[in-house]
Amino acid sequence: MSVPQPQLEFPLESVSTNRTEVAPGSNVVLKDFQRELVHREELYIWAATRAPLDLVTARSRRRWTSPGESAGLLASAGLFRGGERSMNKQLALEDAARLITDGQVITIGGTLCQRVPAAFVREMARQGVRDLELVKPSPGYDIDLLAAAGCVRRIRSGIVSLEQPFGMAPNFRRAVEEGRLEVIENACPTIMASLQGASFGVPFQPVAGLEGSDIPKVSGFGKVADPFTGKEVYVVPAIRPDWAIIHVNEADVRGNARIYGSPVWDRLMSRAAKRCILTAEKILPTEHFAAQPELTVIPEVFVEAVVPARGGAWPTSSYPEYDVDEDAMWSYLERLSEHDGLARYLEESKSHDRSGIEVAA
Amino acid sequence: MSPSYGPPEMMAVAMARLIRDGELVFVGVNSPLPLVAASLARRLHAPSSTLLSIGGGINPTPDKLGPATSNARLSVGSASVFDNVDFYGLVARGGVDTTFLGLAQVDERARVNSSFIGERQRPAVRFPGGGGAAAILPLSRRVILWRASHSPRIFVKEVPFVTSAGNIDRIVTPLCIFRKEKGKLVLDSLHPYVVRERLVESTGFAIKNLDAAPLTPPPTEGELAELRRVDPDGVRRVEFPARELSAA
Numbered sequence: 001m002s003v004p005q006p007q008l009e010f011p012l013e014s015v016s017t018n019r020t021e022v023a024p025g026s027n028v029v030l031k032d033f034q035r036e037l038v039h040r041e042e043l044y045i046w047a048a049t050r051a052p053l054d055l056v057t058a059r060s061r062r063r064w065t066s067p068g069e070s071a072g073l074l075a076s077a078g079l080f081r082g083g084e085r086s087m088n089k090q091l092a093l094e095d096a097a098r099l100i101t102d103g104q105v106i107t108i109g110g111t112l113c114q115r116v117p118a119a120f121v122r123e124m125a126r127q128g129v130r131d132l133e134l135v136k137p138s139p140g141y142d143i144d145l146l147a148a149a150g151c152v153r154r155i156r157s158g159i160v161s162l163e164q165p166f167g168m169a170p171n172f173r174r175a176v177e178e179g180r181l182e183v184i185e186n187a188c189p190t191i192m193a194s195l196q197g198a199s200f201g202v203p204f205q206p207v208a209g210l211e212g213s214d215i216p217k218v219s220g221f222g223k224v225a226d227p228f229t230g231k232e233v234y235v236v237p238a239i240r241p242d243w244a245i246i247h248v249n250e251a252d253v254r255g256n257a258r259i260y261g262s263p264v265w266d267r268l269m270s271r272a273a274k275r276c277i278l279t280a281e282k283i284l285p286t287e288h289f290a291a292q293p294e295l296t297v298i299p300e301v302f303v304e305a306v307v308p309a310r311g312g313a314w315p316t317s318s319y320p321e322y323d324v325d326e327d328a329m330w331s332y333l334e335r336l337s338e339h340d341g342l343a344r345y346l347e348e349s350k351s352h353d354r355s356g357i358e359v360a361a
Numbered sequence: 362m363s364p365s366y367g368p369p370e371m372m373a374v375a376m377a378r379l380i381r382d383g384e385l386v387f388v389g390v391n392s393p394l395p396l397v398a399a400s401l402a403r404r405l406h407a408p409s410s411t412l413l414s415i416g417g418g419i420n421p422t423p424d425k426l427g428p429a430t431s432n433a434r435l436s437v438g439s440a441s442v443f444d445n446v447d448f449y450g451l452v453a454r455g456g457v458d459t460t461f462l463g464l465a466q467v468d469e470r471a472r473v474n475s476s477f478i479g480e481r482q483r484p485a486v487r488f489p490g491g492g493g494a495a496a497i498l499p500l501s502r503r504v505i506l507w508r509a510s511h512s513p514r515i516f517v518k519e520v521p522f523v524t525s526a527g528n529i530d531r532i533v534t535p536l537c538i539f540r541k542e543k544g545k546l547v548l549d550s551l552h553p554y555v556v557r558e559r560l561v562e563s564t565g566f567a568i569k570n571l572d573a574a575p576l577t578p579p580p581t582e583g584e585l586a587e588l589r590r591v592d593p594d595g596v597r598r599v600e601f602p603a604r605e606l607s608a609a
Binding site for chain 1: 485
């Protein structure tokens with residue numbers, strides 16, 4: 001299986017050690033891009049502390065903290081995320097995925113095989129989160145993989161497909177037909193309305209249409225009389241997911257984000273969920289967003305974590321950077337049809353997924 | 362049958378002809394044939410129709426058409442980005458003339474099941490779901506259904522679950538076109554390469570107007586030439602099971 005590797009934009013020198021130093025102002029990334037670095041004065045601090053250091057640095061070395069020291073240094077610098085809210089919300093993929101806990105309700109950005117936060121989805125599967133409820137009008141690659149991994153117990157959706165040329169999502173279908181995954185039948189706009197209700201802070205939301213459909217009956221929608229005209233209208237409950245997980249083209253470390261092309265449902269998802277996790281093709285300075293604030297689709301106030309994730313939508317698309325990788329989609333489907341195929345697939349894609357880190361300029 | 366066309370070309374052309382000039386036409390997800398048809402209509406008889414793509418564009422001009430119709434490349438060339446929330450608002454307020462929708466099963470009363478067969482909690486067959494169809498079918502002024510396959514398991518006497526029902530105008534298949542008349546499906550035309558017995562065998566209910574229905578006019582040379590220009594990579598064929606392509 002071919003796994004695209006991230007391209008570095010500056011020359012780097014490789015260092016492999018448990019303790020090292022880097023110069024202020026130098027470009028620093030972690031080998032395999034696994035960890036976040038925070039540059040403050042002359043210190044580079046290892047902010048996420050769960051793996052051996054394996055560094056790539058540019059130019060000379062200065063001082064490098066141990067994992068144990070870093071939390072204290074971060075706290076004294078006002079950057080540690082355990083206490084007061086930091087403006088720097090960058091987290092490594094593995095750490096951001098740990099925010100999702102068993103039994104939570106999530107919504108996932110993108111649609112079908114387009115701009116799905118696929119690296120994050122795979123990381124959730126690697127970590128083995130259980131009993132999630134997915135609320136999404138049009139899931140595809142995400143629910144297919146999460147269904148195969150047994151992470152999701154219930155889904156509210158309008159359509160589940162990998163789209164052409166792949167067709168239906170086979171692992172989703174199998175999980176439902178075997179009774180492992182419950183579908184609460186919806187139409188795309190009824191999920192939209194449930195999220196709108198949450199985003200507006202109201203308990204339910206009217207929806208147009210649905211006449212003649214069995215969906216309202218089996219999915220427990222209501223019908224109320226319009227108090228102003230007396231005309232009846234279908235209503236759906238507001239649904240506030242614990243998390244919206246959204247892949248964006250560009251974000252700053254505070255969580256302001258741009259999406260190029262259609263935002264699909266993601267603008268609404270970011271407003272409906274309790275908190276939002278972004279995975280981003282590029283981390284850019286806040287000034288980039290402030291220069292044209294009208295292009296910011298997701299403002300920082302909704303965002304809990306920002307994961308640098310170049311190639312983070314692969315094998316789904318991230319317009320305009322890359323299209324659906326059809327060969328990789330076919331490989332995925334073939335892998336998952338094999339015995340132990342999921343575990344191998346998750347292992348094979350691990351270095352790609354965990355390699356997305358960038359340090360903001 | 363002329364070697365210059367088969368079911369994909371017949372369906373694409375038939376669906377394009379159903380689009381009227383000046384209409385606002387919506388093409389949603391998982392809809393390669395409608396994307397080709399709507400693009401073709403704008404190059405032929407309906408230059409003033411407006412194509413609204415779920416990819417986010419209004420009259421997009423991508424380099425080429427691809428099989429995934431939710432692709433954001435379908436906003437290239439558009440002067441605005443029209444997202445999913447915008448679309449469902451527009452259709453709810455009555456702003457969409459014609460919508461193309463797919464189906465897993467449809468019955469003789471023109472009710473669509475795209476959800477499941479059997480027990481809801483553990484269905485014998487799980488389908489993709491109807492997408493927005495349950496809301497769109499009663500709201501879009503006109504809906505054209507299509508399916509690139511035609512069998513008694515798809516065209517059934519009665520669907521076990523109604524995902525959606527409403528303003529169905531036509532259903533286009535590899536074999537024929539149905540229209541809805543007084544709440545029932547009626548044969549509108551039979552494609553030129555289909556014998557009536559085959560349509561009967563392939564349909565799970567008694568076909569109304571079977572003997573009187575005319576043949577669908579075959580694609581003209583002009584239509585086929587434009588179709589090849591609009592869709593040089595054969596996106597129109599991607600939905601067809603191999604047996605449908607070979608059986609024609």
